[in-house]
Amino acid sequence: MGPRWKGKDAKAKALADPMSSIVLQLQSSLVQSDAQGFLCGCNVLLEAGPKQTDLLLRACFGEPIKNLSGEPIINKNNKHWFYFGMEEAFFLCNSLKCLKILDGLDNCPKNDQELFQYMKSKKTTFPDSYKAYSHLRLKNWVVMYDSNYCADFVAYRHHPSLVHSEFVVILLSEGDSESNDRLRVWSDVRGTKRLCKVIKKALLVLSVDKNGHDATSPSCLEGYTVTEHTISRWSPEQCHEDHPKDDWEPSSSSVPLMPSGTTLRSKVALAPRQVSLDQIFKALVIFFWTIVVFGFGFALGKLL
Amino acid sequence: MGPRWKGRGFKAKALADPMSKIVLQLQSSLNQSNCEGLLCGCSVLLSVEAEQADLLNRSCFGEAMVTAEKDKQWFELSLEEGFYLSYALKCLRIVEDKCLKSDEQLWPCMKSRSALFPYFYKAYCHLRMKNWVVMSGITYGADFVAYRHHPELVHSEYAVIVSLEEEEGGANNRLRVWSDVHCATRLCGGVAKTLLVLDISRNGHSADSPSCLESYTVKERTITRWNPEQCREDHTMVESENGAKEEI
Numbered sequence: 264m265g266p267r268w269k270g271k272d273a274k275a276k277a278l279a280d281p282m283s284s285i286v287l288q289l290q291s292s293l294v295q296s297d298a299q300g301f302l303c304g305c306n307v308l309l310e311a312g313p314k315q316t317d318l319l320l321r322a323c324f325g326e327p328i329k330n331l332s333g334e335p336i337i338n339k340n341n342k343h344w345f346y347f348g349m350e351e352a353f354f355l356c357n358s359l360k361c362l363k364i365l366d367g368l369d370n371c372p373k374n375d376q377e378l379f380q381y382m383k384s385k386k387t388t389f390p391d392s393y394k395a396y397s398h399l400r401l402k403n404w405v406v407m408y409d410s411n412y413c414a415d416f417v418a419y420r421h422h423p424s425l426v427h428s429e430f431v432v433i434l435l436s437e438g439d440s441e442s443n444d445r446l447r448v449w450s451d452v453r454g455t456k457r458l459c460k461v462i463k464k465a466l467l468v469l470s471v472d473k474n475g476h477d478a479t480s481p482s483c484l485e486g487y488t489v490t491e492h493t494i495s496r497w498s499p500e501q502c503h504e505d506h507p508k509d510d511w512e513p514s515s516s517s518v519p520l521m522p523s524g525t526t527l528r529s530k531v532a533l534a535p536r537q538v539s540l541d542q543i544f545k546a547l548v549i550f551f552w553t554i555v556v557f558g559f560g561f562a563l564g565k566l567l
Numbered sequence: 568m569g570p571r572w573k574g575r576g577f578k579a580k581a582l583a584d585p586m587s588k589i590v591l592q593l594q595s596s597l598n599q600s601n602c603e604g605l606l607c608g609c610s611v612l613l614s615v616e617a618e619q620a621d622l623l624n625r626s627c628f629g630e631a632m633v634t635a636e637k638d639k640q641w642f643e644l645s646l647e648e649g650f651y652l653s654y655a656l657k658c659l660r661i662v663e664d665k666c667l668k669s670d671e672q673l674w675p676c677m678k679s680r681s682a683l684f685p686y687f688y689k690a691y692c693h694l695r696m697k698n699w700v701v702m703s704g705i706t707y708g709a710d711f712v713a714y715r716h717h718p719e720l721v722h723s724e725y726a727v728i729v730s731l732e733e734e735e736g737g738a739n740n741r742l743r744v745w746s747d748v749h750c751a752t753r754l755c756g757g758v759a760k761t762l763l764v765l766d767i768s769r770n771g772h773s774a775d776s777p778s779c780l781e782s783y784t785v786k787e788r789t790i791t792r793w794n795p796e797q798c799r800e801d802h803t804m805v806e807s808e809n810g811a812k813e814e815i
Contacts, residue, residue, distance in 0.1 A: 409746070413746050413747070413750025413753065433746070444744040444747065445744065445747055447740075449705065451750075453705050453707075454709065454750060455708065458753060
């Protein structure tokens with residue numbers, strides 16, 4: 264399932280203004296202004312001037328704080344307040360090194376280590392979720408938190424105003440059974456996949472493996488590996504050996520398609536019903552003769 | 568969300584031929600013929616005459632298999648279905664490797680095939696005893712789906728997820744994180760079903776024998792989206808600035 268651009272010129276616009284370039288401009292702008300965010304619960308707040316507001320919105324980092332009418336709040340300094348999720352803030356701070364973060368209560372600057380420990384205390388799976396977030400961001404995907412669908416993140420090829428999101432992203436932690444609460448049973452896999460089909464997105468599973476490293480400091484993250492799997496339905500008709508290769512996109516999946524010990528059968532439609540040309544022709548013939556018969560009957564009635 | 572009957576007169580048809588009565592007829596017919604099912608893998612295979620095949624189809628137990636045999640019809644039942652006919656309705660004897668199994672002997676066989684069989688069976692049995700037709704819900708991301716009557720007459724109303732008590736959490740529990748709840752609820756909404764969660768608690772009892780099941784409790788919960796506009800306690804009329812009345 265390729266990208267679904269929102270309008271004729273959207274793709275050209277995106278190519279002319281790549282996300283990597285926007286993020287670089289944002290990085291440069293934040294560094295120049297010595298931007299400082301405030302740690303507040305599970306969010307980081309940042310006061311942003313007009314230029315940075317524009318760059319933050321274009322790069323899809325954070326959300327502007329809005330009033331009850333849905334309008335962004337502008338303070339007396341003519342600046343917007345933005346709030347970031349932990350992964351977003353840590354990416355700007357640790358990966359792009361363009362944001363300093365202060366404690367929201369005492370304004371003391373937090374170094375990466377302190378920030379990492381704090382965020383882990385708020386969310387035990389933070390190291391893995393941050394690894395997954397940064398993995399996609401470094402590949403220039405726009406990564407946003409998913410509140411509408413069924414997953415941890417949603418990934419866009421470019422700005423959401425130009426393109427629909429292509430992937431819902433579910434995070435799995437290898438070897439850490441306690442934090443793995445999704446896709447452990449077949450019903451969850453099937454349900455999630457079915458919902459992805461309805462909302463026209465692919466299911467991307469990111470398996471984060473710590474490779475024996477602990478999670479005591481951000482530098483440990485470099486030892487983690489991320490494996491990408493997409494899960495899609497296997498259609499036998501599309502997978503015949505003599506079927507043209509162009510029409511078949513293989514999907515890798517380490518998730519077993521059927522668990523052992525399945526107790527209840529389900530009627531699985533293996534492929535959508537396809538209407539053949541022959542059936543269409545027959546339907547047209549029947550339609551034609553129906554018109555002829557009705558027409559004849561009508562004419563006869565008029566005559567009599 | 569009430570029942571969605573699949574055609575005119577179907578509700579009357581269902582009322583005229585209640586599921587409880589069909590199941591009783593099935594029970595009586597299987598008893599009379601001393602039916603034996605074969606435990607094979609994760610299924611129970613049953614060979615029946617035409618009359619029993621009709622009753623199995625009407626009561627929605629098992630699935631008919633296509634075979635070369637013309638005199639008899641083979642059916643494939645799930646573990647829950649097979650054990651329900653054997654243990655709850657006492658109208659089916661089950662054989663494994665040519666040995667007839669009593670309920671006590673069958674129980675560990677079922678558990679070895681499905682670690683959470685006691686929970687799933689309790690949920691299945693709980694709904695069947697209330698005369699719901701219970702079938703696999705895998706296509707809807709659930710454990711079961713529940714029909715008010717035969718699927719030919721009515722659409723299923725509930726997608727059922729079996730929720731286990733905390734200490735059994737392990738590998739098979741659903742709805743432990745918000746994304747899963749959201750996904751399940753949204754999918755159910757899209758297929759016009761209500762998400763029904765059955766919380767099964769062992770109440771400290773073991774799962775060593777089927778008699779333990781009587782001490783298990785089942786709590787039913789439905790999960791639906793909360794729509795603020797639909798849940799206002801009162802709709803009061805207020806005057807807007809220009810004097811026109813607006814309902815809030």
